[in-house]
Amino acid sequence: MISSVSVKQPTGLSIHGSDFLQARRKFLPRHSPVFPAEPRRTFVLSLSKPLHISKVESFSADAGTEGSRRIVCKAYEAERSEPIGESPEARSEAARRVKIGIYFATWWGLNVIFNIYNKKVLNAYPFPWLTSTLSLAAGSLIMLISWALRIAEAPKTDLDFWKSLFPVAVAHTIGHVAATVSMSKVAVSFTHIIKSGEPAFSVLVSRFILGETFPPAVYLSLVPIIGGCGLAALTELNFNMTGFMGAMISNLAFVFRNIFSKKGMKGKSVSGMNYYACLSILSLLILTPFAIAVEGPQMWATGFKEALSQIGPQIVWWMAAQSIFYHLYNQVSYMSLDEISPLTFSIGNTMKRISVIVSSIIIFRTPVQPVNALGAAIAILGTFLYSQAKK
Numbered sequence: 001m002i003s004s005v006s007v008k009q010p011t012g013l014s015i016h017g018s019d020f021l022q023a024r025r026k027f028l029p030r031h032s033p034v035f036p037a038e039p040r041r042t043f044v045l046s047l048s049k050p051l052h053i054s055k056v057e058s059f060s061a062d063a064g065t066e067g068s069r070r071i072v073c074k075a076y077e078a079e080r081s082e083p084i085g086e087s088p089e090a091r092s093e094a095a096r097r098v099k100i101g102i103y104f105a106t107w108w109g110l111n112v113i114f115n116i117y118n119k120k121v122l123n124a125y126p127f128p129w130l131t132s133t134l135s136l137a138a139g140s141l142i143m144l145i146s147w148a149l150r151i152a153e154a155p156k157t158d159l160d161f162w163k164s165l166f167p168v169a170v171a172h173t174i175g176h177v178a179a180t181v182s183m184s185k186v187a188v189s190f191t192h193i194i195k196s197g198e199p200a201f202s203v204l205v206s207r208f209i210l211g212e213t214f215p216p217a218v219y220l221s222l223v224p225i226i227g228g229c230g231l232a233a234l235t236e237l238n239f240n241m242t243g244f245m246g247a248m249i250s251n252l253a254f255v256f257r258n259i260f261s262k263k264g265m266k267g268k269s270v271s272g273m274n275y276y277a278c279l280s281i282l283s284l285l286i287l288t289p290f291a292i293a294v295e296g297p298q299m300w301a302t303g304f305k306e307a308l309s310q311i312g313p314q315i316v317w318w319m320a321a322q323s324i325f326y327h328l329y330n331q332v333s334y335m336s337l338d339e340i341s342p343l344t345f346s347i348g349n350t351m352k353r354i355s356v357i358v359s360s361i362i363i364f365r366t367p368v369q370p371v372n373a374l375g376a377a378i379a380i381l382g383t384f385l386y387s388q389a390k391k
Helices: 017-027 088-124 128-148 159-185 188-195 198-208 216-234 241-265 272-294 297-311 314-337 342-364 370-390
Strands: 002-005 050-060 069-077
Touching: 088 128, 088 159, 088 188, 088 297, 088 314, 088 342, 128 159, 128 272, 128 314, 159 188, 159 241, 159 272, 188 216, 188 241, 188 342, 188 370, 198 216, 198 241, 216 370, 272 314, 297 314, 342 370
Parallel strands: none
Antiparallel strands: 002 050, 050 069
């Protein structure tokens, strides 16, 4: 009969060879039944290097003979073994979490800058369709130059890739224009308070379209999200129905965009950065004719002359900044989507709004009633509870 017992060695505990030999001489008789007499063997054992016990095995030549049992203690020198610590899988997961954290922090910071410049442009130049088109054009131009100069590796795509990307581009275009229209009509903080209800749309779409089910805690967490958004909307000083509906449509469109994006990215060799670049190019082609039909070059030219007379050449810098930062923050967000699920992406997108809401209220000195602030706080609390319930 052969049996083995593995002993887990605590970190930092080591046994020197001299200690092991001394303990054997001290506690075991010369002809011990545990260590029976056997021919002398010659071996080399380092007494200066620490040893770690790896396994203790018990052997018995005859199950009925107690005197023939012996114990073999196996050890290895610490400097010749693999270090005792976290497994490679644990280290890899920790590195992945840090990577996602950096993506999220960069994503949120760039989004705050974009929203500030975007609102400045819309206040002086209220043409949301053109503003949305310029954002997509800037991103497309940046990536085309990067591919041409080989700063970034150009994606290898085929017709099937562009077919799968088309519904994503449609949803992205609708969500982008709807959010810009909303911010042209109401305060940035109000738009983002309403858009903090995106997890509710995500759960409903995932439940009724994708057939996913969630624990009761997830559904209960949606109550404060919806209630907080509703309270904030009812007490908004500058409430505008167009602005409100634009934020709601943007919520629904971006949920579909995230779900379609995750499906489209599966099994594709295109990275998140290049995926969003292709998305920007296709969305630009979709949006441009609609922008021309809704607003048109004549209105754009007249509005630009007026803005230039009021703001000065600075309006050009504002338009360039909002376009560039829009592309950068979305590019980083898609790099995050490489690593996470659509629902987690929606959670990060909602938590991002806290920084946007606070910064926009401070910068634009938006008047906020206590009840309005309470509604925003309740919605954000609901988002936190939702993220915990999802875990």
